[in-house]
Amino acid sequence: MEFSSRRKKSVTKFQTELYGHALQFYGQPPVENISLSEFETFAVDRLKLLKTVENLGVSYVKQSEQYSTKLEKEFKNLSFPYRPDTDDRKAQNGESEYEKRRKDHISHFILRLAYCQTEDLRRWFIQQEVDLFRYRFNDLDPKCKLEFLHRNNLQYDTISVKEKKTLLDKLVSSSYAVSGITVENQDFYKVPFQDALDLVRTRKVYLKGGYVYIPHQDIITIVLNDFRTRLSKALALTARSLPAVHSDERLQPLLNHLSHAYVGQDYSIQKNIGKISLEQIDSLSGKSFPLCMRQLHQALRESHHLRHGGRMQYGLFLKGIGLSLEQALQFWRSEFIRGKVDADKFDKAYAYSIRHMFGKEGKRTDYTPYSCMKVILSNPPSQGDHHGCPFRHSDPELLKQKLQVYKVSPSGISQILELVKGMHYQLACQKYFELTHNIEDANFSLNHPNQYFIESQKVLGGGKDIKREADTPQRSQENTAAKGSTAARDPAANASQNLAEITEELDSFFQDARL
Amino acid sequence: MLALEYESACLPDLLPLYYRRLFPFSQYYRWLNYGGLQKNYFKNREFSFTLKDDIYVRYQSFTTQNELEKEMQKMNPYKIDIGAIYSHRPNQHNTVKSGTFQALEKELVFDIDMTDYDDVRSCCSAADICTKCWTLMTIAIRILDRALRDDFGFQHLLWVYSGRRGVHCWVCDEAARKLSVAARSAVAEYLSLVKGGEETVKKVVLTDPIHPFIKESLVVVDQYFSQYALKDQDILGPKESVDKVLALVPEDVRKTLQQDFQNEKKPEARWKLLVDQASRKQGTAKKGQYFEKEIMLQYCYPRLDVNVSKGVNHLLKSPFSVHPKTGRISVPIDLKELDRFDPFAVPTISIICEELDRPVAEEDIKPEDVKDNEQDAAERRKIRDYKRTSLAKYVRYFDQFLDGMAQSWKGELLKKSDLQKEF
Numbered sequence: 026m027e028f029s030s031r032r033k034k035s036v037t038k039f040q041t042e043l044y045g046h047a048l049q050f051y052g053q054p055p056v057e058n059i060s061l062s063e064f065e066t067f068a069v070d071r072l073k074l075l076k077t078v079e080n081l082g083v084s085y086v087k088q089s090e091q092y093s094t095k096l097e098k099e100f101k102n103l104s105f106p107y108r109p110d111t112d113d114r115k116a117q118n119g120e121s122e123y124e125k126r127r128k129d130h131i132s133h134f135i136l137r138l139a140y141c142q143t144e145d146l147r148r149w150f151i152q153q154e155v156d157l158f159r160y161r162f163n164d165l166d167p168k169c170k171l172e173f174l175h176r177n178n179l180q181y182d183t184i185s186v187k188e189k190k191t192l193l194d195k196l197v198s199s200s201y202a203v204s205g206i207t208v209e210n211q212d213f214y215k216v217p218f219q220d221a222l223d224l225v226r227t228r229k230v231y232l233k234g235g236y237v238y239i240p241h242q243d244i245i246t247i248v249l250n251d252f253r254t255r256l257s258k259a260l261a262l263t264a265r266s267l268p269a270v271h272s273d274e275r276l277q278p279l280l281n282h283l284s285h286a287y288v289g290q291d292y293s294i295q296k297n298i299g300k301i302s303l304e305q306i307d308s309l310s311g312k313s314f315p316l317c318m319r320q321l322h323q324a325l326r327e328s329h330h331l332r333h334g335g336r337m338q339y340g341l342f343l344k345g346i347g348l349s350l351e352q353a354l355q356f357w358r359s360e361f362i363r364g365k366v367d368a369d370k371f372d373k374a375y376a377y378s379i380r381h382m383f384g385k386e387g388k389r390t391d392y393t394p395y396s397c398m399k400v401i402l403s404n405p406p407s408q409g410d411h412h413g414c415p416f417r418h419s420d421p422e423l424l425k426q427k428l429q430v431y432k433v434s435p436s437g438i439s440q441i442l443e444l445v446k447g448m449h450y451q452l453a454c455q456k457y458f459e460l461t462h463n464i465e466d467a468n469f470s471l472n473h474p475n476q477y478f479i480e481s482q483k484v485l486g487g488g489k490d491i492k493r494e495a496d497t498p499q500r501s502q503e504n505t506a507a508k509g510s511t512a513a514r515d516p517a518a519n520a521s522q523n524l525a526e527i528t529e530e531l532d533s534f535f536q537d538a539r540l
Numbered sequence: 541m542l543a544l545e546y547e548s549a550c551l552p553d554l555l556p557l558y559y560r561r562l563f564p565f566s567q568y569y570r571w572l573n574y575g576g577l578q579k580n581y582f583k584n585r586e587f588s589f590t591l592k593d594d595i596y597v598r599y600q601s602f603t604t605q606n607e608l609e610k611e612m613q614k615m616n617p618y619k620i621d622i623g624a625i626y627s628h629r630p631n632q633h634n635t636v637k638s639g640t641f642q643a644l645e646k647e648l649v650f651d652i653d654m655t656d657y658d659d660v661r662s663c664c665s666a667a668d669i670c671t672k673c674w675t676l677m678t679i680a681i682r683i684l685d686r687a688l689r690d691d692f693g694f695q696h697l698l699w700v701y702s703g704r705r706g707v708h709c710w711v712c713d714e715a716a717r718k719l720s721v722a723a724r725s726a727v728a729e730y731l732s733l734v735k736g737g738e739e740t741v742k743k744v745v746l747t748d749p750i751h752p753f754i755k756e757s758l759v760v761v762d763q764y765f766s767q768y769a770l771k772d773q774d775i776l777g778p779k780e781s782v783d784k785v786l787a788l789v790p791e792d793v794r795k796t797l798q799q800d801f802q803n804e805k806k807p808e809a810r811w812k813l814l815v816d817q818a819s820r821k822q823g824t825a826k827k828g829q830y831f832e833k834e835i836m837l838q839y840c841y842p843r844l845d846v847n848v849s850k851g852v853n854h855l856l857k858s859p860f861s862v863h864p865k866t867g868r869i870s871v872p873i874d875l876k877e878l879d880r881f882d883p884f885a886v887p888t889i890s891i892i893c894e895e896l897d898r899p900v901a902e903e904d905i906k907p908e909d910v911k912d913n914e915q916d917a918a919e920r921r922k923i924r925d926y927k928r929t930s931l932a933k934y935v936r937y938f939d940q941f942l943d944g945m946a947q948s949w950k951g952e953l954l955k956k957s958d959l960q961k962e963f
Contacts (some may be wrong), residue, residue, distance in 0.1 A: 200749075218726075223726075231752060232692070
C-alpha cells in the first residue's frame with residue numbers, strides 16, 4: 026500500500042481481518058509502507074509503553090488495581106488500544122480504534138527488529154510484551170476472550186466430567202480461586218506442565234503425572250505460554266534477517282538506539298576507577314552504601330566470607346564504584362584469609378571468579394553491576410546467604426531492628442515498613458536514602474545500588490545544587506526535540522536531522538524520565 | 541572388613557588402581573550413551589576433572605568409552621564432574637564461533653547439602669554429618685522422589701550419595717533432559733518450600749488451601765518428625781532450642797506455650813501442647829493458621845540448591861567419583877534400602893583397593909578365561925575385580941537402574957530399525 030492512499034484509510038480485506046480484534050498474536054507482519062517519522066513515533070511510543078510495563082511490574086503487584094489503573098492511563102496517553110469493549114459501542118467504524126490497532130501492530134514489529142539482536146535484549150522484550158499481553162487479555166470480557174481463542178485457533182484438551190469428579194478434592198485444594206462450584210461449571214484443560222510454568226512455579230495448579238489441570242479462568246497461562254513461545258521463535262527468525270535491515274542506513278542508527286534504551290545506565294563505565302582507596306570502604310559503607318551493600322559489607326567483615334551470590338552482588342557493586350581489579354583482589358584476599366581460607370586456596374578458588382567479574386577470564390564479558398530489579402527478582406538468598414534486597418528479603422521485624430541500629434527515627438522506620446508492606450522495595454530504599462541523608466525529597470528515582478552510591482556522594486559532597494541546574498537545560502532540550510519530531514511530518518525531507526533529534530530524545534528520555 | 545583409615549595423601553597412589561581396575565566404565569558409558577538414540581549424545585557431553593592441587597580442567601569430552609577410559613587412567617582425576625550435552629564437542633569449544641557453542645540438554649539434577657540445614661540441626665554443623673542428621677537426607681529423598689514421580693511423571697531417578705555431606709538426584713528421563721532453563725527453575729521452585737536467608741526467621745509460610753503437594757510432603761515428614769526432631773534433635777528440650785521453635789508461632793500463642801512449658805518438660809508432650817494450640821487457632825481464626833505444619837517443614841523439609849537445578853550447563857559431581865576429602869565413593873542409593881542407608885558404611889577408595897589385594901578365592905577362576913583372547917580376558921577380569929569389593933552392591937544397583945532405562949529405549953530402537961529396513 027502506498028503512503029498517499031494510507032491517509033484515506035482505505036481498508037483492505039487483509040487489514041480488516043488483522044485488526045478485527047483488539048488483541049492479536051502478531052502472526053502477520055505489516056505490509057504497508059510507512060513514513061520514517063511514523064516509524065519513529067510508533068517505536069518510541071511502544072518503548073515508552075514497555076518501559077512503563079516494566080516499572081509498574083516492579084512497583085506494584087501485577088494485576089492489582091493500581092497496576093491496572095496506571096497502565097490504562099499510559100495506554101490512553103500513548104493512544105494504544107486499551108479498552109476493547111468501547112469498540113463494541115462504536116462498532117468497527119471508529120477511526121481512532123483502527124488507528125490504535127494499527128499502531129499496536131506496527132510498533133510491535135518495529136521493536137522486534139531492535140530487540141532481536143542479543144539474548145539479553147530478546148529476554149527483556151519478551152518479558153515486557155508478555156506482561157503487556159497478560160494485562161490486555163485479562164482486560165477482555167469473557168466473550169471477547171473466547172472469540173480471541175477461536176480466532177487464533179487455540180484449542181486445548183479438556184477433561185471429562187467423570188475425571189473432574191474423581192479429582193475434585195485435589196483440584197479444589199490446588200488453587201485459592203477454585204471451589205467446588207468452579208469445578209462443576211468450568212472446563213478444565215489438561216496440558217503438559219511445561220506449558221504452564223507460571224502456575225507450576227507458584228504451585229497454583231494441580232499437577233499429576235507431568236500434566237497440569239487448569240480451570241478455564243486460568244487459561245491465560247496457556248495462552249501466554251503460546252504467545253511467549255511464538256514470540257521467542259519469531260525473534261530468532263528476525264535476527265537472521267537483520268543484516269538486510271542493517272544495510273538501510275536510515276534505520277540502523279535508530280534501531281540501535283532503540284535497543285540501547287532499555288537498560289538505562291548500566292554503571293559499568295568506570296570513570297572513577299582508582300579514585301577509592303581500600304581504607305575508605307569501611308566509612309563509605311556506613312555513609313553512602315545502600316542497605317543491601319552495607320549488609321554484605323558487614324557480613325564479610327564479620328565472617329570473613331561471602332557465598333557466591335553475595336560475592337557477585339557486592340563484588341560488582343564495588344567494581345562499579347571504582348575499585349580496580351588489583352584493589353578488588355587485594356580486598357577480597359585480605360578478608361578471606363582472615364577466615365577459613367588460606368592465601369593459596371584463595372588464589373586457586375576465588376581469584377579466578379574475581380578476575381572473571383572484571384572480564385579477564387572465561388568468555389571475557391565485562392559484567393555490569395546488578396540493578397535493583399535484578400537483586401529483587403532473581404536468585405533470592407537462602408540459608409547462609411547475605412545477598413538480596415534487605416527490603417524484599419528480610420523479615421520485617423529484623424529489618425526494623427537493623428534500621429534502629431542504623432539510627433533511623435521511629436517514624437522513618439514505620440514509613441519504610443509501610444512501603445515494604447506495599448511491596449515498594451525501591452521506594453522503601455529511597456526513603457531510607459532520604460532519611461539517612463537528611464533531605465526532604467531525593468529528586469531521583471532509585472533503580473540501581475550504584476546510583477544510590479553516586480547520589481549519596483553528590484549529597485555529601487555538596488554537589489546537589491549543581492545537579493539540579495544541570496537537569497534543567499537537559500529537559501528543555503528534550504522538549505524541543507519532541508516538538509521537532511512531531512512537527513516534522515514530511516518524512517523524506519529532513520530524515521537525517523530528525524533521526525539525530527529522535528536519538529537525542531531517546532537518550533534524555535531514558536536518562537531522566539524513569540518512573 | 542578392615543577398618544582402614546583413609547588419608548588424602550594416599551590418593552595419588554590409589555587413584556590409578558581405582559581407574560584401572562575398579563571404576564565401572566562400561567555401566568558408566570551405557571548410562572551416558574542413552575542407548576545411542578541421539579547422535580553425538582556421548583561425544584558432546586562435557587566432563588570436567590579436578591586434578592592434584594585443585595587444578596580444574598573444564599570442557600573435556602570423549603568420542604568413545606575407550607577414549608574416556610584411557611584419558612581417566614592417564615589423568616587420574618581427584619574428582620569428576622558431569623556437565624551438559626553441547627551443540628559441539630566441548631573439547632573443541634574454542635574452535636567454534638562464540639555464541640554458537642551452547643548447552644542443549646542435561647539431566648534435571650538436584651543437590652541437597654547438609655550445610656543448608658545448619659540453623660535447624662543441633663548435632664553437627666558445616667561439613668560434618670552424623671547418623672542423627674542423616675535422617676534429613678532420607679526425608680529429602682522420600683519427598684522429592686515421590687513428587688518427581690507422581691506429580692511430574694518422571695521415572696528414571698538416580699539418587700547418589702555425594703561422598704561427604706549430601707545427596708544428588710539425576711532425573712534421566714528424556715523429557716527431563718530436554719527441559720528448558722525456565723522449566724527447570726519452575727520445577728525447582730515448585731519443590732522449594734523453605735525460603736529466605738540469614739535475615740529471615742520464619743522460612744516457611746503456608747497459605748490456604750494447602751496444595752496437595754505440600755499435604756503429601758507433610759505425610760512424609762510426619763513419619764519421621766517425632767523420632768528425628770523431638771527425640772534425636774531434641775528441639776523442644778533445651779531452652780535455646782525451645783526459643784527458636786517458639787519464635788515461629790504467633791505472639792499470643794507463644795506466651796501461653798511459654799507458661800505451659802514451665803510445667804511440662806517432656807518434648808513429646810510439649811509438641812502436643814503446641815499442636816493443640818494450632819488446632820484451636822484453626823477453629824477460631826478465619827485465615828489459615830498452620831504454624832505447627834510450618835515448624836515441621838522448616839525443620840525437616842528438603843532444602844534445595846536451586847541454582848544447581850536451574851542451569852543446563854551447571855556441573856555436578858559424577859556418580860562413582862571419589863570424594864577427595866573423605867575418600868568415599870559417590871555411590872547410587874537404592875531406595876528400597878533407603879532407611880538402612882548409612883553414609884559411614886559407604887566404602888572409601890582405601891577400603892576397596894585393599895579388598896582388591898586379598899587373595900582370589902579358587903572358584904573365581906574359571907577355565908574359559910584361558911581360551912578367550914587377551915582383551916576379553918582383561919575386560920572380564922575388571923568385572924571380576926569390582927565384584928570382589930564392597931563396591932559390588934552399588935554397581936549392581938546401578939545396573940538395575942540402567943536396565944530400567946533400557947526398557948524405555950527398546951521401543952524407540954525397534955522403531956528406528958524398522959525405519960531402516962524400509963530402505
